[in-house]
Amino acid sequence: SYELTQPPSVSVSPGQTARITCSGDLLPNKYAYWYQQKVGQAPVLVIYKDRQRPSGIPERFSGSGSGATVTLTISGVQAEDEAEYYCQSADSSGWAFGGGTKLIVL
Amino acid sequence: QVQLVQSGAEVKKPGASLKVSCKASGYSFTSYYIHWVRQDPRQGLEWMGRINPNSGGTDYAQNFQGRISMTRDMSISTAYMEVSGLKSDDTAVYYCGRGGQDPYIDQWGQGTLVTVSS
Numbered sequence: 001s002y003e004l005t006q007p008p009s010v011s012v013s014p015g016q017t018a019r020i021t022c023s024g025d026l027l028p029n030k031y032a033y034w035y036q037q038k039v040g041q042a043p044v045l046v047i048y049k050d051r052q053r054p055s056g057i058p059e060r061f062s063g064s065g066s067g068a069t070v071t072l073t074i075s076g077v078q079a080e081d082e083a084e085y086y087c088q089s090a091d092s093s094g095w096a097f098g099g100g101t102k103l104i105v106l
Numbered sequence: 107q108v109q110l111v112q113s114g115a116e117v118k119k120p121g122a123s124l125k126v127s128c129k130a131s132g133y134s135f136t137s138y139y140i141h142w143v144r145q146d147p148r149q150g151l152e153w154m155g156r157i158n159p160n161s162g163g164t165d166y167a168q169n170f171q172g173r174i175s176m177t178r179d180m181s182i183s184t185a186y187m188e189v190s191g192l193k194s195d196d197t198a199v200y201y202c203g204r205g206g207q208d209p210y211i212d213q214w215g216q217g218t219l220v221t222v223s224s
Contacts, residue, residue, distance in 0.1 A: 042215065045212050048212070054212065090209035094167045095167070097151035099150050100151075
């Protein structure tokens with residue numbers, strides 16, 4: 001497996017746009033996935049295959065990618081979006097998770 | 107609705123073995139992989155491996171090979187993950203999750219807290 005790098009934290013005010021990045025050498029060739037984890041809860045999938053949104057996930061969550069960096073964008077952030085966000089990818093040797101980014105809603 | 111319900115918290119001594127169960131409901135158990143992921147403050151999220159409930163075939167992460175075993179009981183739609191030779195570093199929350207052909211988890215269990223302490 002390989003490493004995925006995320007910023008430790010991102011802070012935004014309610015209603016603003018939050019962007020969380022994830023970098024890794026294999027991301028140009030492999031899909032990225034994003035999970036939201038609130039305190040004391042299991043992770044929840046919010047984006048799959050770089051930019052696809054599962055049913056039930058609000059439209060304000062979107063994903064994009066450019067080269068070795070993928071980005072989770074949350075538009076019009078709400079207080080309920082405060083959580084830890086993890087990116088994940090995989091290759092033939094296994095899976096890798098980023099270290100997580102704490103989204104702080106001011 | 108899709109649900110994965112895991113067994114309860116465990117306290118184990120170093121050197122002991124651990125077996126966690128994951129009971130699936132709300133979908134065809136044999137149509138999706140069951141993955142196991144653990145989470146601790148030092149290592150973060152760590153993928154341990156997966157089992158194909160239909161065939162019983164497994165893939166284990168290199169870090170855990172030789173120390174883990176994943177099995178299933180199709181009659182009760184339940185997957186199991188066993189870890190042997192527990193160390194204090196194995197203290198973590200262990201999650202099961204459902205996955206398809208693509209490498210991600212679309213539904214997670216609630217997690218099982220495992221504490222390894224003498």
